[in-house]
Amino acid sequence: KLAAERLYASEERYRLISTVISDYTFSTAVQPDGRLRLSWVAGAFESITGYTFAEYVARGGWAAALHPDDIEQDAAALTTLQMNQPVVSEVRTLTGDGSVRWVRVYAHPVWNYARNVLSGIYGAVQDISERKQAETERENLIRELEGRNAELERFTYTVSHDLKSPLITIR
Numbered sequence: 035k036l037a038a039e040r041l042y043a044s045e046e047r048y049r050l051i052s053t054v055i056s057d058y059t060f061s062t063a064v065q066p067d068g069r070l071r072l073s074w075v076a077g078a079f080e081s082i083t084g085y086t087f088a089e090y091v092a093r094g095g096w097a098a099a100l101h102p103d104d105i106e107q108d109a110a111a112l113t114t115l116q117m118n119q120p121v122v123s124e125v126r127t128l129t130g131d132g133s134v135r136w137v138r139v140y141a142h143p144v145w146n147y148a149r150n151v152l153s154g155i156y157g158a159v160q161d162i163s164e165r166k167q168a169e170t171e172r173e174n175l176i177r178e179l180e181g182r183n184a185e186l187e188r189f190t191y192t193v194s195h196d197l198k199s200p201l202i203t204i205r
Contacts, residue, residue, distance in 0.1 A: 058082060062096075062155040070155070072096065082137065082161050084130025101126035101134060115143045116152045124162065136166040 058077035062070050072095050075087055083090055083099065090099070100108055104125040111121040121141045126134050137159050144154035 057158050057160045059158045060156070062157075064152050064154055070096070073154075077158075078161075082129075082135065082159065083127065084133075089130070099127045099129075101128060111139070111141065115141055115155060118143050118145045118152070124166075135161055136163045138162050 058075050058079040060075045060079075061073040063073050065071055072087075072091055079090075080086060085093070085099075093099075096108075107123060108125060111123045114121045120143065122138065123141075124136060124138050126136055129135055139157060139159050141155050141157040143152050144156060145151075146153035
């Protein structure tokens with residue numbers, strides 16, 4: 035009975051942590067044929083992806099959720115992991131409702147030293163969509179200010195030139 039109570043308390047703690055954490059962690063196994071299989075997730079997985087674990091795996095996992103424009107970057111990250119080097123990357127993923135989210139992925143290789151190959155990946159995924167949106171808005175404002183400054187410079191040049199002409203005539 036005491037063991038069951040401890041197990042229940044542990045599961046309850048896990049559920050609570052999973053609902054309040056803003057990131058999720060994962061473990062992926064490398065299959066003998068080289069394909070990746072998501073083993074488990076913990077944390078804010080459903081709120082970030084919009085899928086349950088089973089739905090995510092059934093629809094093709096990470097490869098199916100990755101934004102098409104970021105496939106090449108993700109392949110480069112996998113190559114780095116296959117050299118037993120950790121990777122931090124920022125990519126876009128497609129969520130269950132069809133929206134796009136920016137995520138930062140921290141991936142650490144699990145190395146099989148006997149075979150000298152990558153056997154798995156442990157990692158964490160952080161939703162950075164708000165930060166990326168703020169960066170985009172800042173860049174747009176900077177471009178707008180640069181345009182207005184260029185317009186002001188043209189106006190100043192024109193006014194300066196227009197004021198010089200009468201002064202030259204008066205002289």
